[in-house]
Amino acid sequence: MGNIEFPSKEWAEIFCQKINENNNYRNAAKGWKWPLMFKVSSLSNELLKKFPSGSIGIKLDLFEGQCRGVEFYEDSSKGSADFVLTATFDSWMKILNGELNPVTAILQGKLKLEKGSMATVMRFPSAAVELVKSAQAASK
Template sequence: MPKFPSREWAEAYCQELNSNPNYERSGKGWVWPILFKVTKMPRELEEKFGGKKPGFILKLNNGKCEGVEWYDDSSQADAPFILSASYDDWLDVISGKVNPLTAIMRRKLVVEKGNYSVIMRFPIAALEMVKTAQRVGVE
């Protein structure tokens, strides 16, 4: 099982999204890549990434993941939608402890870029993305 956050984890996540028929249905109409950024990591991850904040772009298009771009330093990346959260908050969302839309409203998941109202039109897709991430796991 790939460890979160890593290129391998992001690629496995993309593959799992493509095997989820519920995500395929609920993601129809979403046509924008999303950059997921990880902040405030445990010391061993901070050291691994040299103090930089890793992240990845999922190229999402109508219920499919068309690819992944990995960044050891997510400050070098851009996408129409950017979501950032601390490592611990991402784990809470991935594990299902926190609903992703609730996490956005509580500013645990920060919408750094993108239209909030567009995100809120896809609540089922967001939940399916979390269920898919749970299948990938975190370690």
């Protein structure tokens, strides 16, 4: 991991930027028109000192393969989106480190779709993989 810590506002902004630099995502996400929020729960003790709510939200305004903006919530209950994906901090780290594929994570229940249509999400498996690649790029 680089100097930018996940999860943080800075990381979220770089993530949005990396999505916009990812042409494979742009092509794979044609037809996706909904904001998406990632929730991070079960924070480490270190992170709990910074984020006492215990659950962080990163909301991306995703539209037709672009990230039009990002919001970072120190308390995920303050934010909402059409699609909400939630996972523990450890699961997110495994996804970011490339140890866990996002589609596998959903099938194993490690990544939960808290809100939104699973059928819609499953129409965009390659977009999900490209989003993870952009997240990995933000973490370097």
